[in-house]
Amino acid sequence: MRAPRSDAPDLMTVVTRFAPSPTGLLHVGGARTALFCWLYARRMGGKFILRVEDTDRERSTEEAVRVILEGMAWLGLDADEGPYYQTERFDRYGAVIAEMLKAGSAYHCYCTREELDALRAQQIARKEKPRYTGICRERTAPRPGVAPVVRFRNPQAGTTVVEDLVHGPVAFQNAELDDLIIARSDGTPTYNFCVVIDDMDMGVTHVIRGDDHLNNTPRQMNMLRALDATPPAYAHVPMILGPDGAKLSKRHGAVSVLQYEEEGYLPDALLNYLVRLGWSHGDQEVFTREEMIAAFDIHDVNKAASAFNPEKLLWLNQQHMVRSPPRALIPHLRAQLRRLGTDSDDEQLLEGVIVAQRERAKTLKEMADNSRFFFSDDIRMDPKAVAKHMTADGLAALAEVRARLAALKEWKASAINDALNALAAELQLGLGKIAQPVRVAVTGTAVSPPIDVTLALLGRERALARLDAVLARGAGSHT
């Protein structure tokens, strides 16, 4: 019944845990809390536990559990233990409650919901803090016809100080804390109690969680002390606000982290963004996973809430795309291509496209969008680009380009570049006068990677075929 940790205080290895309740999605706020827990455990060579807080059977769903697990997996936040489920530990909670009842640190309360509601209403009317006044604290006899709840007997005097790792010491008067319910009238244990028992049983040394739990902490510490256990270290990290500084909403980030996968973000980029929200390491902005682990310290986390900035996330995502080995991006690009109804298993082409496009796209989705013409011959011609560049002059240049390119011995970017430049010089035109019609002809748009690179990647056959198609059409329209 003791916290394992207190048996071996000298073997104080760090144990953290992420404990989401499966009543909603894993959004960026939760993901950041999970990240901090994970990072701190990794940094300290400790253990990271995943625990699902599903005591509220009404609101918990299996779907939510799945989404949370998938989100954690996508982010690469691997747990050393778990997932544990609180619903599988009800026997244990029941045993502890029985013990506390016997020891007198908990008691039965026979007040009905109606009575409690009325009490609360009165207190609010009197502009008092709504709280349980301890009506049943000294009651010894049961009240017929009422199934009791169990309340924790909180100390009424003194002060409880939370030595918070991010906030510093925070003092609470015990008199401000009322006797919270630890078991409902149907016997099921409540959240604040389960957390305490789980953290104790699992040997959690560092509770890293959202700011919103700071007020719960003194009660949890008091329960731990009533159980003769030493409270863990606490770190309450601030919440994430929407870009407008208001509470995070669906519009801007209160969506599943898996949404970011769909939109073409790299997990490491999202993690990088999240870790820099409320934490910094000198002037460094871009971190690999390893660098984050090496540099992270929970003590350096800021106290203030911070606003989510999608633009910076975008920038970071590009930084990560540019810095990671191109081949590593292949599966990601292919996943996005499939969403567009194409695909390719030509690794050389894929890698070439990634290198050519990574500086021109903020996300992999955008990269795929901009790269369709590399993978599908069914290209859409942008009417504006056609109107602007497929002029009589443009078509004339195109015909000449076609001839020169067809004569090329070697189909590679440098040779193509030389040929185009030579032609431009001969015709006394800027390279743009030639490159743009070619670009429109082979890509359908006025925007693409450098024309030599684009043609080289496309390959001789496909490039010439596309030029021919446009020339045929162009000739037709002039007759």
Next chain:
RNA sequence: GCUCCCUUCGUCUAGAGGCCUAGGACAUAGCCCUCUCAAGGCUGUAACACGGGUUCGAAUCCCGUAGGGAGCGCCA
């Protein structure tokens, strides 16, 4: 209402009494580079919430004020 928390450029942050004429990054403006679009380089605009103290000296320490947030459930 009560308790607790928070407050540096638009945003993320650096800053632990003199190094601050407040630094970096995103965004933004201009210039350079340039076959398009980007990327990149350079330059610029832009902040210590307010008021009192303490001190030779305060973004940094103390006290108030204002504004924001959280908690106060048989929710988690």
